[in-house]
Amino acid sequence: MTDRAALDPNDRTITTRAGHVALVGKPNAGKSTLLNRLLGLKLAITSPKPQSTRVSAVGIVSTETYQMILLDTPGLLDPTYTLQRSMLASAISSLRDADVAVYVHDATNGPPPPLESLVPPGTPLPRVRLTWANKGDLLNEGNRANLAAMDNVIVGSAEHGENIEQLLEHVASSLPLSPFLYPADELSTQPVRFFAAEAIRECALAILHEEVPYGIFVDVEEFRESKKPIYIRAVLYVERDSQKGIVLGAKGRTIREIGTASRVMIEKLVEESVYLDLWVKVMPDWRKDAIALRRFGFNVPHE
Ligand SMILES: Nc1nc2c(ncn2[C@@H]2O[C@H](COP(=O)(O)OP(=O)(O)O)[C@@H](O)[C@H]2O)c(=O)[nH]1
Numbered sequence: 001m002t003d004r005a006a007l008d009p010n011d012r013t014i015t016t017r018a019g020h021v022a023l024v025g026k027p028n029a030g031k032s033t034l035l036n037r038l039l040g041l042k043l044a045i046t047s048p049k050p051q052s053t054r055v056s057a058v059g060i061v062s063t064e065t066y067q068m069i070l071l072d073t074p075g076l077l078d079p080t081y082t083l084q085r086s087m088l089a090s091a092i093s094s095l096r097d098a099d100v101a102v103y104v105h106d107a108t109n110g111p112p113p114p115l116e117s118l119v120p121p122g123t124p125l126p127r128v129r130l131t132w133a134n135k136g137d138l139l140n141e142g143n144r145a146n147l148a149a150m151d152n153v154i155v156g157s158a159e160h161g162e163n164i165e166q167l168l169e170h171v172a173s174s175l176p177l178s179p180f181l182y183p184a185d186e187l188s189t190q191p192v193r194f195f196a197a198e199a200i201r202e203c204a205l206a207i208l209h210e211e212v213p214y215g216i217f218v219d220v221e222e223f224r225e226s227k228k229p230i231y232i233r234a235v236l237y238v239e240r241d242s243q244k245g246i247v248l249g250a251k252g253r254t255i256r257e258i259g260t261a262s263r264v265m266i267e268k269l270v271e272e273s274v275y276l277d278l279w280v281k282v283m284p285d286w287r288k289d290a291i292a293l294r295r296f297g298f299n300v301p302h303e
């Protein structure tokens with residue numbers, strides 16, 4: 001990353017703006033849908049089931065004049081187990097590093113509570129904050145007008161693309177003057193195997209019911225781009241034996257369904273054919289196990 005402290009603010013040769021933008025808010029507000037919409041690409045996992053985003057995903061939007069590094073964060077909630085503590089820490093660390101916070105609020109739940117009330121006391125927040133009142137497509141005229149009249153609030157719809165240009169312009173003009181921090185054609189700072197794992201998890205979330213989806217971790221063990229079709233071997237970890245049976249389904253029907261749906265999604269992402277080799281394994285209670293979580297790459301804060 002460029003060391004921006006070393007840049008001279010009076011340097012008039014810099015005409016571009018660049019910086020980090022954190023999309024934060026409660027679970028299910030529409031942060032991941034908004035990231036995908038801003039990117040014009042399906043990158044982040046979205047789901048009607050809350051708490052689908054576990055670590056901050058990064059997407060990059062570059063135009064001629066600005067570059068936004070967008071961080072899609074896990075929903076802000078009171079953590080009750082170790083994975084949730086890691087999720088909250090990830091959201092807070094994204095906030096700390098951001099130049100601009102876009103506070104995504106599900107406007108069908110009424111006016112937005114202050115962002116400060118959703119984070120632990122003392123959490124550093126970016127100077128520039130903007131509220132995106134999402135799901136505007138579901139609002140009546142009166143509620144919409146009340147929200148739109150509030151300071152620094154834009155009413156729109158991530159799902160339908162309403163007011164997205166206005167949001168982009170507003171955020172772009174708030175970014176610091178800076179050279180681009182990444183090459184202009186880079187879409188993300190995360191490797192494609194991260195998004196492959198996320199795609200598999202999204203399909204599992206969509207296809208499985210009740211408690212099982214929350215206990216799934218997807219580990220991409222092998223991702224061989226040199227092979228045609230691209231070879232991907234991934235393991236779906238569940239927390240209990242009984243869940244393994246559910247994920248496999250009768251005669252392996254469920255895992256095949258998850259495999260087909262996720263293969264199609266990954267092929268769209270990599271624009272090539274993919275051979276997806278999916279396995280199911282049990283890692284007892286991994287969401288509460290700091291050692292397992294670290295092995296899976298989560299940053300687990302010390303108590
Ligand atoms: N009607 C409507 N639904 C939306 C909108 N944005 C997101 N959603 C839905 O809200 C749910 C949660 O979205 P997601 O992006 O996963 O939320 P996140 O937890 O904040 O990342 C999904 O079912 C989305 O389809 C919107 O603008 N309008």
Ligand SMILES: [Mg+2]
Nearest residue numbers: 031032052053
């Ligand atoms: Mg999300």
